Amino acid sequence: MKTFTDQIGNTHTFTETPKRIVSLVPSQTELLFDLGLEDKIVGITKFCVHPYHLKSTKKIIGGTKKVHIEKIRLLQPDIIIANKEENTLEIVESLKDIAPVWVSDIITIDNNIAMIEQLGQIFSVRTQARQWIDKINFGLADFKEYIKDKPEKRAAYFIWKNPYMVAGNDTFINELLKLNKITNIYEKNEGRYPEVIVQKMRIQGDPHIIFLSSEPYPFKDEDAFELGRHTHHAQTIFVDGEMFSWYGSRLVKAFPYFKQLRERMVDHDHDHDHGHHH
Known part of the structure; x- marks a missing residue:
């Protein structure tokens, strides 16, 4: 049993590492792919355009503001990844009985790093998460030096x-x-x-x-x-x-x-x- 609190304060408990992911956020779909989780992604939105080939290999479950609840239910996800700004509270509420809806809330780069870290833990890809965080921190330090x-x-x-x-x-x-x-x-x-x-x-x-x-x-x-x-x-x-x-x-x-x-x-x-x- 592992318990995680998402970025809007909701607590989710998983008995095992989630294996079927529906992503309702284009940038988080890209991140999941970059964390090596392509095979676990089962559903994405029509706006999830990176990497491009996912549009033809994954089920499209609607947009970010309008999702097709039945399509999501049929995919039998064990986690749904959402975002406070991209998706609505109604969407999150309407999907809760299908699977835990993990919601990110990202304003700062620190929030972003915390999200990557937590997804690394949830999906047991801590090493990959760490590598991306290191790349971000390296790029950020380099850019701050450049812009100063x-x-x-x-x-x-x-x-x-x-x-x-x-x-x-x-x-x-x-x-x-x-x-x-x-x-x-x-x-x-x-x-x-x-x-x-x-x-x-x-x-x-x-x-x-x-x-x-x-x-x-x-x-x-x-x-x-x-x-x-x-x-x-x-x-x-x-x-x-x-x-x-x-x-x-x-x-x-x-x-x-x-x-x-x-x-x-x-x-x-x-x-x-x-x-x-x-």
Whole structure:
């Protein structure tokens, strides 16, 4: 008997190592694969696109917000892996009688490491979990060294249009922006993904950079142009949303991506609130 408390405080007891996993979270599906658990994954969502071949080898049980309960029941999972933000409380409640629903809640890199560690214990793949944690810690230390003398930037990180929505506080995206020495101009707004009035962007904090995430909304060039008009010459950059919002093993790839991203940023020498450039 092993007992685990998930990241929202629910306790789950397993008499043996779970062998049939349904994953309701794309980034956690990728992590389970990277932990060597491919053969134990029986069901995934239609958004679980990494690694790509799983879509054809595993049963698709719906999306992240809308799951097909009967399909999950027929798979006879002995654990269902969910996430507080990606999935709804209703989904978690509706699946509890099928199998234990282990829920992650990830805002910080530390939360992410704790999740990897616990999944390593639950599935008896501690060594693999440790290897991924070491890779993350190594990449993080290296990136912190790289970024430490780079200038601070102000940015807005857009995730949706009609209405315009941004990443706000208490989000993994915001934590990664901070790591990149980027101040989120919407960090003080109410809500984790606030709706914003883009006409007020200058007053709100006049960003140096507007990030347009590749997911969940497919932004176009005209969106970049439209948003840029509401700033003093902000640079608009289309970014890979997976690098900013996927936790799990994806972080290992995110650090080199962030370095490349920084190299694309133009220096704002005309900006006076950054002290002197040498």
